[in-house]
Amino acid sequence: MPIIKKTYKDQVVAYVYQLLLDGTLNAGEQIKESHLAEEMGISRAPIREALKELIMNGLVEYRPQVGNFIANMSPKQTIDSYTTRGVLEGFAVMQTYNQFSAEELKKLGNLVSQMEAYATQKNNRMLTNTGGEFHDLLISKSNNVQLLEYTDRLSLKLHTLFNRHWGRLYNSSEIARRHMAIVGSLKQGDPVLIEQVIREHYTETGTKIAELQTANSDHH
Amino acid sequence: MPIIKKTYKDQVVAYVYQLLLDGTLNAGEQIKESHLAEEMGISRAPIREALKELIMNGLVEYRPQVGNFIANMSPKQTIDSYTTRGVLEGFAVMQTYNQFSAEELKKLGNLVSQMEAYATQKNNRMLTNTGGEFHDLLISKSNNVQLLEYTDRLSLKLHTLFNRHWGRLYNSSEIARRHMAIVGSLKQGDPVLIEQVIREHYTETGTKIAELQTANSDHH
DNA sequence: CAAATGACGATTGTCGACAATCGATCATCT
DNA sequence: AGATGATCGATTGTCGACAATCGTCATTTG
Known part of the structure; x- marks a missing residue:
């Protein structure tokens, strides 16, 4: 594109x-x-x-x-999409975990801090952007064009979901914790752990958003 | 569709x-x-x-x-596509490994035998079909619509690649060995092993086809 | 002679109009 | 009253024609 x-x-x-x-x-x-x-x-x-x-x-x-x-995404579809993204990103980062420089790891940490700040400010737009930058940097080492094509396409869908529902929560400490776990596993240098942590990150986030969806549709 | x-x-x-x-x-x-x-x-x-x-x-x-x-797929793109399919299918089967009945495991084994036969007969069309049936049954337990959508789309691409290049090889024993390894890991019931074996199956197959591509383009 | 330039042909990009189909509404029948 | 069937409006599905753009190749130019 x-x-x-x-x-x-x-x-x-x-x-x-x-x-x-x-x-x-x-x-x-x-x-x-x-x-x-x-x-x-x-x-x-x-x-x-x-x-x-x-x-x-x-x-x-x-x-x-x-x-x-x-598209009117069901909670189930939300979880499915987040899970799939986690599978793809987890694999990509697992394969390239040793290509991250100290600088880049620091950059990742900084991005997490920024996200935390934006979350407390309830700045939805910048939170989404910074989150996108974080994950883009994570998978940037992969050269699997097919995998990157799918993660790119999923990004669009997930961003709209995130924007639509996450604004009602903004748990900044939770956001920071989730993302720091990824950076931590990267620093540890354990590929199996890395893949697992990234998958968990996405399943947790997907589940959370799915809950917001059902909660939202309930009091209608 | x-x-x-x-x-x-x-x-x-x-x-x-x-x-x-x-x-x-x-x-x-x-x-x-x-x-x-x-x-x-x-x-x-x-x-x-x-x-x-x-x-x-x-x-x-x-x-x-x-x-x-x-589409003129490069060997690299071939490997990427096969790898991605392996990642998705590996995850899907890993998540659902304990939902396969004894009957279904037997069916999988039978399909492998059929594939071996078709490979020796050099019946490209039926080999592709049976292979498709095998992998369809493998991921049939997953209910992740997003993941299934991507595996479906990838199937089209991989089938054309397979048809285009595999016809010049037909190593029936290799085909049988690769696929029996998957069935074997399923019977063993070790999710981590299952995911690993399926990933390897696709990376190996992808690499093999990529080699055929380069060999084909060389003596031009 | 090499490189830039211009015109040409072929293919895609866009347009406005018409046809086909679906869902809703209303009349009709039981 | 409820179910059934026809009618109508709105929207997509398809069409043929024209415009815009790209690659090619002959031409010019230094």
């Missing part, structure tokens, strides 16, 4: 993704091709292509002959 | 996928939207949608403003 968005399709993808993170578009809402087309001043063709991409990344749910809807 | 293909798009996907397995379309060849459209008697719109899906599954390579080409 290029930085420079040449085609309309890429601009539409970025636009809709932004609406998702903003909360302008809520889960379950329908996205009408014609509306989006008119709104952006282009035809339906590039809109459809963009939606196809969002569908493949799990952000949009598609019902044939009916319409496209903002 | 429904069995009944209602839209043209799904028919196009199936059609092109068939051409890929047949060997009618070879790696690197260009797929011209207009040609396919005329060939199938439909317009370019559904063709483009189908290509988008094949692109997302890694079967077609897309160069903007230039064209769509049958």
